[in-house]
Amino acid sequence: MPSIHDFTTWEPVLRLLLASNAERYAAPSVRVAGRIGRHSWSLALRRQPPPSGRAAQIEDMQDEFDAVKRVQSALADTDINDISFTAKISLTGKTALHLLGPSPAVEPGIGNPHPGALILVEGSLPEPWRRLPDPVPGAVPAPSADLVLLEQTLRERLPDAIGATKAEIAAAEARLGVTLPDELKVLYRVTRARWEWEDWGDDYEAAERVFAAVGCELFPLDKLYVTDAPSRYCRWEFAAKEAVVTPPDAAVQGLVGSPGWIAFGDNGGGDRLAVDLTPGPHGHVGQIIMLSHEESTGAELLADSLTDLVLERPSGHRGGGHDDRQPAVAWVNIRSLESVEAAAHPGLEVLSIGVWDDEPVSLSPVIGLPRLRTLTAYPGTLADPLEIAKLTGLEFLELGPQEWRVLLDAGAVPRSLSAAAIEVRGNEDPLPIVAIANELLALWDRPQIIQTVIEGDLGPVT
Structure with missing residues (x-):
């Protein structure tokens, strides 16, 4: 060959x-x-x-x-x-x-030959993927958590199940580096869910009985994992445009992942079920959440406790009301906000300027904003690309080739960047785009595109 x-x-x-x-x-x-x-x-x-x-x-x-x-x-x-x-x-x-x-510093493009995100700082992650859960000192287990009732119900539904030993549970805790909550221990003392090995063999009906008894496709102990941020992969150019937001009445923190989210099952459609040990302001320790495979941040509250999940009792949480805070992510384009001024406020983290029919815009309204970390601008939408040099907190910047050319020629590429991307319109020749990408990589002494x-x-x- x-x-x-x-x-x-x-x-x-x-x-x-x-x-x-x-x-x-x-x-x-x-x-x-x-x-x-x-x-x-x-x-x-x-x-x-x-x-x-x-x-x-x-x-x-x-x-x-x-x-x-x-x-x-x-x-x-x-x-x-x-x-x-x-x-x-x-x-x-x-x-x-x-x-x-x-190049190990460049993500592949999506559906085109142009380079994807340029990773200017090796090992860097977007801010939402670095965010850890906020402490909630008053959080306690839900009153509905009932170890006796949980075990009794599971044993009635699964009389022939083989449970995990104390040693097996201890081994799982040592591997994960976290103490499993009592309800989860009760669940695995009833069934260790090793259906694909010696417990059930090819008895798929037994697996279905466990699904019906617990409410999910239960992982065996050695498949439990912590759904921290790195376990929820997302490309840089998408992840940088996300923001972690937890409303004051939320039961679940709007994180990418948490060291206190222990995945123990699947809903059969690729969404993970996890025990939440780091709940939101109005949540409970040990509540059951679901992480959608279609979302990059946040999780949905399923039940206030594992007992409630097994008994199919709905959560009593009634949060999710109106949040008076201005959004951390703003889109300025012909379909969304009509100006950069309308997007500007102290809590703004991500500004995306899209297709625009009017005159190019100035970035002056967002200069000095303390939390602005991501800027994306469709080619031709900026009146003066050199205004970007005044945005001193940027960690991700996505611009068209001409805008990058202006910054490179003026020596004004922000040195605060951890990653960058080149927005390409249509079927542009990849060679000039690669040349710009290599100039940017060279500024950080990163491996070039060969x-x-x-x-x-x-x-x-x-």
Whole structure:
């Protein structure tokens, strides 16, 4: 199998892209680009629709699958998981293929060949992912927590279950570095939920009985884990736009994760159930929460106690009323706020300026705000990009190529940044974008995006 740096590895992909750009053959050359990873790819191909009345089949795209598989096989022989590329193809077939990447300091782009977030400070995390729970000194278990009733109910529902020993529970606590709450210990003393091993074997009905008895797909003891912030992965450019907010009447803190959230089950749809040992201002220690797989922050209160969850008793919490505080995240665009002035207040953390039909805006209303840490601005929306130099607390900045060019040429890129991103409109040539990305990485002495040029010949374009 040819290597990733052999032109023959890429030739089938390039021919497919060239065929999809036939209307551009009148130009002196054709530029194509894409991204291929070990398990996914993004190529601007025009696929033929299937025959009327039939859904698309793999064989309808067999040429594409075969071409991509050739590159993926070459990737598998390297330490590269994902690679972007662009190629300039002349009408004679002479081709200059540029392979872009990888760099350990750059996240892959999404659906395009352009680089994703640039990690300027190694190991850095956005502020919401660094946030720890606030102490709630008066928090206590819910009155509904009843160890005797919980154990009695579970044993009645699961008379043949095999329970965990004290040693097994102690081992789980040592592994997690936290003392399990009493209700959780009661649950595992009744059933250790090791259904995929020796307890139940292939008896899936036994597993379903546990689901019905407890109210979730119960994890075995050695699969319990702490749902702290690192366990809830999110790409930098998305995570930086989040904010951790806990209303004063909340039962659950609006965190990304907590050292006191112990995941013990799943609802069958990918959402985790956890015991909460760090509740919100109006919550209870040991309450049961659910972390949605579709959300990056916060959790939903399911029950005031594990006893309530098992007995299917609803929570008595009636929070979630009106929060008088101004939002920490503001969007200025044609659909949301109409000005930067309307977004500015001392608690503002994230400002995103989107598509804008009016004159470019000034950032002067947000200069000096104490908590502003993220700024994103769609290309062409800023009246003076150099105003960014006055935002001394930024940790993430996303701008268009021209705005970054202004900051770089003036030596005004904020040194407070931990990460950055380049907002690209449409099908822009990846090479100038990569050049800007490498300039930014160089300012922090971070690994560059590797560029490899491979020359080849596809034959005359017809």
